[in-house]
Amino acid sequence: MFESEVAAQEPTLAERVKELEKKYVLQNYARLPLVLERGRGCYVYDTAGRRYLDLISGIGVNALGYAHPRITRVIREQAGRLVHTSNLYYHEYQGRLAERLAKISGLERTFFCNSGTEAVEGALKMIRSHGRRMSAEKYEVVALDNSFHGRTLGAISITGQPKYRADFEPLLPGAKFVPANDMMALEQAVNEKTAGIVIEWIQGEGGIHPMTAEYARKARELATRHDALLVFDETQCGVGRPGTYFAYQLADPVVLPDVMVAAKPLACGIPLGMIVANERAAAAIRPGMHGSTYGGGPLACRVALEFLDILEEMLPSIRSKGAYFRMRLQEMAKHFPFIGEVRGEGLMVGMELSVPCKQIVTDAMEAGLLINCTHDVVLRFLPPYIISEKQIDQAVGTLKKVLKKVKPAG
Numbered sequence: 001m002f003e004s005e006v007a008a009q010e011p012t013l014a015e016r017v018k019e020l021e022k023k024y025v026l027q028n029y030a031r032l033p034l035v036l037e038r039g040r041g042c043y044v045y046d047t048a049g050r051r052y053l054d055l056i057s058g059i060g061v062n063a064l065g066y067a068h069p070r071i072t073r074v075i076r077e078q079a080g081r082l083v084h085t086s087n088l089y090y091h092e093y094q095g096r097l098a099e100r101l102a103k104i105s106g107l108e109r110t111f112f113c114n115s116g117t118e119a120v121e122g123a124l125k126m127i128r129s130h131g132r133r134m135s136a137e138k139y140e141v142v143a144l145d146n147s148f149h150g151r152t153l154g155a156i157s158i159t160g161q162p163k164y165r166a167d168f169e170p171l172l173p174g175a176k177f178v179p180a181n182d183m184m185a186l187e188q189a190v191n192e193k194t195a196g197i198v199i200e201w202i203q204g205e206g207g208i209h210p211m212t213a214e215y216a217r218k219a220r221e222l223a224t225r226h227d228a229l230l231v232f233d234e235t236q237c238g239v240g241r242p243g244t245y246f247a248y249q250l251a252d253p254v255v256l257p258d259v260m261v262a263a264k265p266l267a268c269g270i271p272l273g274m275i276v277a278n279e280r281a282a283a284a285i286r287p288g289m290h291g292s293t294y295g296g297g298p299l300a301c302r303v304a305l306e307f308l309d310i311l312e313e314m315l316p317s318i319r320s321k322g323a324y325f326r327m328r329l330q331e332m333a334k335h336f337p338f339i340g341e342v343r344g345e346g347l348m349v350g351m352e353l354s355v356p357c358k359q360i361v362t363d364a365m366e367a368g369l370l371i372n373c374t375h376d377v378v379l380r381f382l383p384p385y386i387i388s389e390k391q392i393d394q395a396v397g398t399l400k401k402v403l404k405k406v407k408p409a410g
């Protein structure tokens, strides 16, 4: 009796982890009370050994799930050979990866960095330098309401959501915001002072809102007419998730940007971001004007090459599994009056509710399903590309049970 009481007072590993963080880690995140230990395929396990089906995959990063055998092998092998070189020297994988990206993107040159926001910063420097070559007045950037481009100062300057910006004003001058998919507003905002137009083809953090092809074509036309750079931020919607390599390839015919930035899934969890540009945009950055100590290291680049090899054969299945998932969610939606639109492309899916979704996310976690809530009322799903239809069924089944507990607004 006495012994078990003592044992009960002993904090668990999870409790110790949370306690340490509370005391020593900057309190900028509102984490869910879940301490993860390992993962395999589409499942992760917590420190108590409980299993969770993961439909958010590290915010769209773990594209091949956890411990994918080919990714694990390449990381092991490269870790024993060469992890980092800096960009003072060459290594064999950066040029090969850039060549591969040129082939699949239709653009020409790549700069490698470590994150989405760092890629956006580089693209902003490209925009500024491109504009300045023509006129000191040409520095405006037209961006969209409800967009998200990262957390650094440049990136929040063009992020169209006051909650990310308010505490850090004043920000970069020259940012102009227009509503998405409004061609008139875009036409009115872009002029000879515009150096760049920045668009997320599918707004991710903003609640899974896709652009129309006509809108993207309009942006292309305006950028060309005013000699501004058209930049697509594919950090969340790119690199396979929509069922094409990049979301702009969903349009027929393809609407090519001058610059594309991407990151999240690019190296399956090893930090890697990129700016891929055509020659016109790339010419804005000359030797010495930009750089990154870690960017494009041998480990990250080799993993990305392996990932792209695997992805090539997967693209059609991402489209079909995405369609299946949305169909299952739409079917389920009929039974719940508080579910609105289900939208997305490929395995980037959002489900809009008329009730807050925070509690649903917590309840789903307790039921063994990891999902995410964005914009307070949109359930966001970014499952690993390797998810099976059976696992989709399992996820929908769990979600249904969780949603039964929701009390409609009132």
Ligand SMILES: *Cc1c(COP(=O)(O)O)cnc(C)c1O
Binding pocket: 114, 115, 116, 117, 118, 120, 148, 149, 150, 151, 200, 204, 205, 233, 234, 235, 236, 237, 263, 264
């Ligand atoms: C996540 C995200 C970013 C920022 O990426 P980080 O790697 O977190 O810096 C930028 N743009 C979009 C569209 C994103 O989804």
